[in-house]
Amino acid sequence: xxxxxxxxxxxxxxxxxxxxxxxxxxxxxxxxxxxxxxxxxxxxxxxxxxxxxxxxxxxxxxxxxxxxxxxxxxxxxxxxxxxxxxxxxxxxxxxxxxxxxxxxxxxxxxxxxxxxxxxxxxxxxxxxxxxxxxxxxxxxxxxxxxxxxxxxxxxxxxxxxxxxxxxxxxxxxxxxxxxxxxxxxxxxxxxxxxxxxxxxxxxxxxxxxxxxxxxxxxxxxxxxxxxxxxxxxxxxxxxxxxxxxxxxxxxxxxxxxxxxxxxxxxxxxxxxxxxxxxxxxxxxxxxxxxxxxxxxxxxxxxxxxxxxxxxxxxxxxxxxxxxxxxxxxxxxxxxxxxxxxxxxxxxxxxxxxxxxxxxxxxxxxxxxxxxxxxxxxxxxxxxxxxxxxxxxxxxxxxxxxxxxxxxxxxxxxxxxxxxxxxxxxxxxxxxxxxxxxxxxxxxxx
Amino acid sequence: xxxxxxxxxxxxxxxxxxxxxxxxxxxxxxxxxxxxxxxxxxxxxxxxxxxxxxxxxxxxxxxxxxxxxxxxxxxxxxxxxxxxxxxxxxxxxxxxxxxxxxxxxxxxxxxxxxxxxxxxxxxxxxxxxxxxxxxxxxxxxxxxxxxxxxxxxxxxxxxxxxxxxxxxxxxxxxxxxxxxxxxxxxxxxxxxxxxxxxxxxxxxxxxxxxxxxxxxxxxxxxxxxxxxxxxxxxxxxxxxxxxxxxxxxxxxxxxxxxxxxxxxxxxxxxxxxxxxxxxxxxxxxxxxxxxxxxxxxxxxxx
Numbered sequence: 001x002x003x004x005x006x007x008x009x010x011x012x013x014x015x016x017x018x019x020x021x022x023x024x025x026x027x028x029x030x031x032x033x034x035x036x037x038x039x040x041x042x043x044x045x046x047x048x049x050x051x052x053x054x055x056x057x058x059x060x061x062x063x064x065x066x067x068x069x070x071x072x073x074x075x076x077x078x079x080x081x082x083x084x085x086x087x088x089x090x091x092x093x094x095x096x097x098x099x100x101x102x103x104x105x106x107x108x109x110x111x112x113x114x115x116x117x118x119x120x121x122x123x124x125x126x127x128x129x130x131x132x133x134x135x136x137x138x139x140x141x142x143x144x145x146x147x148x149x150x151x152x153x154x155x156x157x158x159x160x161x162x163x164x165x166x167x168x169x170x171x172x173x174x175x176x177x178x179x180x181x182x183x184x185x186x187x188x189x190x191x192x193x194x195x196x197x198x199x200x201x202x203x204x205x206x207x208x209x210x211x212x213x214x215x216x217x218x219x220x221x222x223x224x225x226x227x228x229x230x231x232x233x234x235x236x237x238x239x240x241x242x243x244x245x246x247x248x249x250x251x252x253x254x255x256x257x258x259x260x261x262x263x264x265x266x267x268x269x270x271x272x273x274x275x276x277x278x279x280x281x282x283x284x285x286x287x288x289x290x291x292x293x294x295x296x297x298x299x300x301x302x303x304x305x306x307x308x309x310x311x312x313x314x315x316x317x318x319x320x321x322x323x324x325x326x327x328x329x330x331x332x333x334x335x336x337x338x339x340x341x342x343x344x345x346x347x348x349x350x351x352x353x354x355x356x357x358x359x360x361x362x363x364x365x366x367x368x369x370x371x372x373x374x375x376x377x378x379x380x381x382x383x384x385x386x387x388x389x390x391x392x393x394x395x396x397x398x399x400x401x402x403x404x405x406x407x408x409x410x411x412x413x414x415x416x417x418x419x420x421x422x423x424x425x426x427x428x429x430x431x432x433x434x435x436x437x438x439x440x441x442x443x444x445x
Numbered sequence: 446x447x448x449x450x451x452x453x454x455x456x457x458x459x460x461x462x463x464x465x466x467x468x469x470x471x472x473x474x475x476x477x478x479x480x481x482x483x484x485x486x487x488x489x490x491x492x493x494x495x496x497x498x499x500x501x502x503x504x505x506x507x508x509x510x511x512x513x514x515x516x517x518x519x520x521x522x523x524x525x526x527x528x529x530x531x532x533x534x535x536x537x538x539x540x541x542x543x544x545x546x547x548x549x550x551x552x553x554x555x556x557x558x559x560x561x562x563x564x565x566x567x568x569x570x571x572x573x574x575x576x577x578x579x580x581x582x583x584x585x586x587x588x589x590x591x592x593x594x595x596x597x598x599x600x601x602x603x604x605x606x607x608x609x610x611x612x613x614x615x616x617x618x619x620x621x622x623x624x625x626x627x628x629x630x631x632x633x634x635x636x637x638x639x640x641x642x643x644x645x646x647x648x649x650x651x652x653x654x655x656x657x658x659x660x661x662x663x664x665x666x667x668x669x670x671x672x673x674x675x676x677x678x679x680x681x682x683x684x685x686x687x688x689x690x691x692x693x694x695x696x697x698x699x700x701x702x703x704x705x706x707x708x709x710x711x712x713x714x715x716x717x718x719x720x721x722x723x724x725x726x727x728x729x730x731x732x733x734x735x736x737x738x739x740x741x742x743x744x745x746x747x
């Protein structure tokens with residue numbers, strides 16, 4: 001099925017493997033065929049796939065696997081290990097020049113997302129205490145300079161451009177001079193999108209590189225890129241010797257095989273990934289997490305990290321107590337919802353939970369509007385009603401429905417859901433006294 | 446350089462990569478055996494045709510070879526050409542609506558080239574002496590309206606715009622009314638790029654479509670999905686999801702002037718029966734060609 005994710009495919013394959021006590025050569029071959037197909041469907045380059053499958057097969061068909069007690073698990077482990085190896089084993093930080101300013105050059109094909117990523121990166125660096133300057137060198141696309149100015153303004157980051165100048169190398173050089181003067185310690189140079197086979201424009205990038213000697217040259221790659229990712233990455237790397245990659249539009253449902261391809265042909269690390277349309281949606285790329293996400297183990301680490309930054313520790317402790325005692329109220333529910341909103345779109349969070357696969361999600365679209373409705377209903381309750389749902393008489397429910405612009409059945413639905421949740425929590429607290437999980441609660445939407 | 450030459454030139458790169466690969470495969474084998482078919486399948490996959498469609502095509506080729514007792518490589522190649530052509534042709538008309546009035550909605554994910562294509566398309570119609578109006582319904586991306594305004598100027602056509610962040614449906618509503626009042630031949634609506642898995646954004650698109658239907662019930666409608674030729678298998682899902690929100694009438698395949706092979710449109714034709722109507726081959730205002738299945742497949746196979 002076209003909609004199955006790579007993770008689904010592999011877990012299906014490995015389910016077959018898990019069911020057996022011992023593996024023979026044929027089993028491995030069968031599993032590898034599935035791995036190969038899944039990777040190809042994920043847009044990993046054919047040659048990369050071939051190499052990968054060969055490596056894994058060689059490792060699998062050995063005594064190590066044949067004699068181990070759970071051969072299926074062993075294969076999963078090997079596939080995961082090799083995937084991690086291919087993706088790069090640890091996350092890669094942005095290099096900072098000892099002599100400011102650090103110059104970061106953004107390059108790539110048209111429409112990969114260079115301008116947006118430049119701004120996002122500026123925002124991220126400023127959060128880390130840097131003073132970035134954005135430099136607009138896309139003199140070709142209409143309004144590209146204006147676009148950088150607008151996003152710069154939204155983030156309150158200065159943008160350097162020279163009206164009417166059509167020499168990007170000169171613009172970049174002047175930007176660095178201004179950064180020195182104004183005390184900006186990072187200059188992010190946004191260049192025009194170009195084809196990797198356009199010799200003239202590739203030469204222009206080399207000239208920019210020459211005059212500003214960038215610390216980082218980041219190739220911006222659309223996560224949806226197909227087999228051609230290999231050619232693009234190879235060419236840019238050959239011409240410019242890039243230092244890293246930014247993978248954009250990873251918030252789509254693409255399987256992102258381009259990440260594996262690019263990494264494998266350039267050997268350069270993927271440093272960031274774009275996860276959404278908001279200017280804050282840029283994340284540090286964790287290769288190991290990406291690999292385990294591909295393999296169906298869920299991106300638990302990112303989820304936990306997100307939860308930790310967004311959830312107020314004290315409130316979390318309080319909530320935990322309430323959950324244990326099952327004295328959770330609508331007020332807490334509202335609180336919880338607000339904290340979850342701080343974590344970003346629900347769909348992106350749910351996608352990180354292991355066991356929740358894309359297929360299940362496709363049927364049950366997470367409706368953020370419904371969440372807003374839930375919020376409106378709770379906010380239309382009085383404080384006393386929120387604390388004690390026994391107070392909710394039919395006439396009060398009617399008032400709440402009117403107040404929140406919903407219907408009586410909406411209100412009843414929410415109350416019912418809430419009751420079920422409380423019941424579940426009672427069971428939970430009875431079950432796992434030892435578990436100190438903050439996210440142990442089920443989302444009731 | 447004429448349009449046809451441009452298309453040919455850009456397709457020659459495609460040919461060099463796909464056709465080259467196919468050629469090499471065929472040349473490398475003297476007889477016809479399983480390895481040959483495997484290698485052909487690999488060449489198609491490398492062209493982004495996708496596993497499913499590549500397998501299907503090669504299976505068809507295999508049984509045709511058996512049935513027709515094809516023994517030499519050239520005949521096999523002709524057979525492959527026939528199969529690919531059939532796949533592209535079965536999707537129906539590749540011509541873009543030529544009646545007046547026509548409303549064209551440009552849709553697609555981020556960064557595929559919607560705004561640029563609107564500019565080129567406006568030029569395409571003014572060259573046919575048609576009056577064109579464009580609607581700047583990408584109110585989300587920073588400076589998208591300015592970008593489109595520059596294209597409107599280049600193509601010398603009118604533009605209906607509001608400020609950034611306004612409701613795109615309202616812009617389309619205004620534009621539809623303006624088009625009716627002015628007796629415009631072709632109204633082209635640019636929309637914001639959106640990933641097809643964002644439900645609210647897809648709903649917004651459906652709403653825009655509804656407004657067009659309601660305001661200009663008698664106009665011919667084209668909903669063109671803009672696809673980047675470098676995109677891989679995800680394009681199939683894009684086509685499927687966008688088709689659910691709006692009824693896509695055709696595809697514009699952009700950025701075919703690179704090394705990307707654009708083979709994904711073969712998969713889309715095969716699985717979803719959506720015809721390619723236009724092809725983008727550069728950043729200039731004239732770099733837009735009508736799609737021709739024969740030229741395309743011939744280009745692929747050399």
